[in-house]
Amino acid sequence: MEAFTTHTGRAVPLRRSNVDTDQIIPAHWLKKVTRDGFEDGLFEAWRKDEEFILNRPERQGATVLVAGPDFGTGSSREHAVWALQNYGFKTVISSRFADIFRGNSLKNGLLTVVLPQRTVDALWELTEADPTVEITVDLVARKVTAPGVEADFELDENARWRLLEGLDDISITLRHEEDIAAYEAKRPSFKPRTLTV
């Protein structure tokens, strides 16, 4: 996983709540068997509209998505995270994220930042007034800054450490292989098995 320490970039204000994973990446894109090449599928239906915020010339190259509440609801598809990353987003700010999407984002190095809605409103107004404004998301200091806006955010210490270091969960878990083996040895015999071994 790519490490995340701090990032500064221009923003895209997405004034919509309940942006579900079918909007982020429609199902027909999920047939791919790789983790890349999803950028053209990102918000595919909405991008057909020339006026959609992502299509505006002043938003090209923006890397910070500032979204409405309940971003990422719906399916468990990690493709939603890959699509945002493939497109070029490094971080997403919202007042509330769906659980599975949040977990997926943090496992891929896409930093999802929870801020109060009034701060999200302030960031929207700022970037709408001046699209060249840059927002900094600093994971070391756990702080989001932009002209006239300074907001602390929370992230549990363990997730933060893994992001800062770019650590892979599987190798961390495999350090505790003995604990797994010990647990397996005492599982009850009535637990089902899919294979007869």
Added chain:
Amino acid sequence: MGRTLAEKVWDDHVVRRAEGEPDLLFIDLHLLHEVTSPQAFDGLRKNGRRVRRTDLTIATEDHNTPTLDIDKPIADPVSRTQLETLRKNCAEFGVRLHPLGDVEQGVVHVVGPQLGLTQPGMTVVCGDSHTSTHGAFGALAFGIGTSQVEHVLATQTLPMAPFRTMAVTVNGELPEGVTAKDLILAIIARIGTGGGQGYVIEYRGEAIEKLSMEARMTICNMSIEAGARAGMIAPDDTTFAYLEGREHAPKGADWDAAVEYWRTLRTDSGAVFDHEVVIEASELAPFVTWGTNPGQGAPLSASVPDPASFTDPSEKLAAENALKYMGLTAGQPLREIAVDTVFVGSCTNGRIEDLRAAAALLRGRKVADGVRMLVVPGSVRVALQAVEEGLDKVFTEAGAEWRHAGCSMCLGMNPDQLKPGERSASTSNRNFEGRQGKGGRTHLVSPQVAAATAVLGHLASPADLSDVREPAGV
């Protein structure tokens, strides 16, 4: 202080607990399908890792599979590649697979329970958000992303931050004609699509205890639509009766030991939930959605709401967007909404009881002119059972299409899709924009409402059919 059901199951699966770290949980059952697994197997291959517990892993093909001409090569080359990739991965890593054409093939959340693999007190995961279905057995079951699929394949564990607990208590009895689907849609409308976020919901109370296992699966299935990762129902005699004799259910002394343990899986009387919601079952009625998220629903007797009636600005905006997308106007009675498609199926409502309920209303009636009705059984086993009972004939004689098992139009990854502007009454779980096909408009309904809607051509409840013809056996 006592513990909740969810806390008991969690505690029984802790492999490792350390200060400042998420608990490492053991996973009893890992279900796989073709869509969210290829990148996970790729990761294993790149790192020279194997599947740690092939005996706790099972795969089936469901999201991409066609429901017509299943004996012919799959027309869409991308879908075909994804299914072939799953077959290759399962063969290489030694994972049991039920491919298209196999008698145990079907929607992953229908297959697990019917094989008896889903049991009380287990941890069950799958790269699919509707894994919450399995919570109906008192299992802690939740959807995971592909990185976590890889993690479980490699370690049979998951590091998990703790959940909060929510009790949804449904007092009293559901009125006649009101189903588990109506109940869960009403619950989601009440707590909102984000209301369950961070929680495991335990459904309890008299109305829940009286539900069959299949109805309980419908309830737990849609927990995710309220934002909850998991939903659970305490196992009881209904659960044990469903399980006994199934292929993978414990046998002999193991059965007795299992039941003894399962009976302990109840929330203790002194346990405290982080949040509690109480619903009076007697106040419920057939429920349908009018918007583009599952929380945007109302009783069938109501009208399309006025966005101005919402006080929360983001809800108001969401309602405005939804009405525009759905082509509806505020104040329009929901019963007057005409549909062109009816879909009965999915992991929410694709089991035998759902098909029986829809067939009972269609027997001796016809699907309205201009309406296309698709009936897609949740699994091959469900299909075989339906054929044995003659339900397939009831559907085809009424003018509906009887298809092969799979996810089908629930998410339109196969050819079963709505065309732009088409409107469906669907027994599935999501009414998101474009979910059932680009530009398609979805109203979520119960199998009973789906059948009545198919006959009348507009959203309708079984009671509306009384003047069309008396249902058989009444």
